[in-house]
Amino acid sequence: MNAKLRFTLLFSALVSIVVVLSGTTIYFLYAQTRKQVFNDRLTAQAVKVHRLYRSYIANPKETTGLISDDNMFDLQVVVFNSNLDNVKLITNQKSSIRFNQSLLFDIQKKKQVSFADGIHECVGISFSDPNCIVLIGAFDKYGLTKQEQLKNIIILAIAAGILSTAVIAFIFIGQVTKPLNKFNSQMERISESNLNERMPLANYDTDLNRTAQAFNAMLDRLQQAFEFQKSFVHHASHELRTPLASMLSHTEAALSRDDLTLEEAKKVLVSLKEDQQEMIDLTNSLLLLSQYAKLTYSTDWPLIRIDEILYELITAIKRAFTQVNIALEFAQVPDDEMMLSLHGNDALLRSAFRNLIKNAYQYSTNQRIVVTIDADAQYFKIHIDNQGQHVAAADQERLFIPFFRGQNAQRKKGFGLGLSIVKRIVELHQGTINYTALSENINRFTVQFKRIS
Structure with a gap:
């Protein structure tokens, strides 16, 4: 099942639930209201019967006792006196309301009771002055007919709503997913042979x-x-x-x-x-x-003092290259030895700085190299300076690309991999390296590491 159809069915199902719940609520609220209204009308008729009974008590011979309501179908009335005897003289109708002593006692106790007798909805009320019980019931033909009509209307409305919702949702989701489908088609056209193509931005939301x-x-x-x-x-x-x-x-x-x-x-x-x-x-x-x-960085690496590595490397390089002149300086002496420490791989860091110092020696015109350590609150830096031909501005951005060799390196032996290896080692230790051309033909490589907290 594709996403378009799945979204349509899901949206239609959610709307259907809302519509069915709304229709059902409307139907039951109407049914309760109709029942209450009809009950009120039965109560009003019971009050009329009580008045008629009062007249009967005052003058039994003159009371005809006919009770009717054109809006009530099959009206039924029963009256009981204080002794719970059925008084038959006040109505000319034969009542079919079923009752028993328990119902009459319940009416006397509660004063008013609503109940159903077959298709009839009935009300029993206990009156005083004079004391009597009136049972009255009728079939709400018109109200129930309207209720049935409302039910049919709601069912049709729900069916039409669900169908129209599904159609509209399908069309709407089709419009919504149209740019996504186009987006997907363009993505499928891109392969390793045409990686220069890009997704257009203006046509999408x-x-x-x-x-x-x-x-x-x-x-x-x-x-x-x-x-x-x-x-x-x-x-x-x-x-x-x-x-x-x-x-x-x-x-x-x-x-x-x-x-x-x-x-x-x-x-x-x-x-x-x-x-x-x-x-x-x-x-x-x-x-x-x-x-x-x-390789990836690991916090489990041991703590390493950069100044100690540099001291040992400089000593070893001086033994290997007797003409080299290397000076190790501090821009400011750190108060805490931890300012120059980091979690690292000793062999890798030695390889990186050995490459940088040997490069500085190889491309120096006077074999003098100055290594300066500088630390602040957040970082510590190692500057490696030598005097020699500057790297051309066009070459500086590509210095750390494998096999790249600048114009100043054309007559030197090498493969152009040293600085690439150095950059990878420095970045592995979450550091940075960059080149700066200073005045008086000074070349500077700066390695920066974040201080440990």
Whole structure:
């Protein structure tokens, strides 16, 4: 069952319940009102009979005793004196009202009792001055006829209401779901081959516009992910092809010569080893990037002091690169050592800062690097500065994209994966990283982490 039919049936069922309850309520209220009105008329007739009985007591011979009402069908009257004897002289009608002593005693006690006798609706009233009991009943032919007519009208109205509601609901819901169906059709037309298409916003109401905007935002992310994937595969293939082509070229050149000396053969093997090492480095970088993409932040990670990691890294890098000059400074000395602590993975953080410091050394013109730690009430930052050629403004936004290499890196060895790995590690620790070109050819990478509470 499709949504349109389901909504139609549900709406029709709800309206039907309301209509049936309304019609039933109207019918029973009318029935109660008719019964009360007829009961009041019977009471009025009983009062007339009591007056007639009073006249009978005063002058029995002159009382004819005829009681009638043109609007009451089959009027029945019975009168009992104080001794509960049936007084038959005040009416010329033969009453068919069934009664017993218990009913008469009940009327004497309650003064007025309403009851039914077959098709007759009856009232029994106890009067004083003179004391008597009047039983009066009649068949409310006209009232019951109108009540039956009302019932038929209500049944027809309910049936017509339900039918018209179903038709109107079907048409209305069809109009309401029309843009949704169109929206669905447009969604079905979008696939991985045409992710550049977007849902139009002007033709929909506010709610569908919000849905369309969310869907378009998702398409933007998907398109970006697909483009990133294509770019990643393209650049990875290109980077792998370069050492493979070099290895093939050296191998073919060596095989084509019959007079290859031992020294020349060693040079070929050294060159092949360099290309193989380049492939291993590239593969390791790709594996790292893939592994880090699957990791998630954990509050169970141990507390790590960033300043201690930096001290140890700087010492190790100075031993590896003897010409490097690295200074570790504090913008302000923190009052609490916890200001520079965070929950993290020690090995990953060391890898990130090692990459940043080695990059700063590799692209520095004077081999001097300044690492500055700055902390405030909410965050602490690590600035890594070096002097060298600025990254072009057009390249700055793409610095952290895998395989991207700026104009200042064209003559340097590398794959363009280091900063991508660093960014992933920093974001894994809920931090941020950005590049700033300062004056006097100073390049600054800033890593920012939120202080633990």
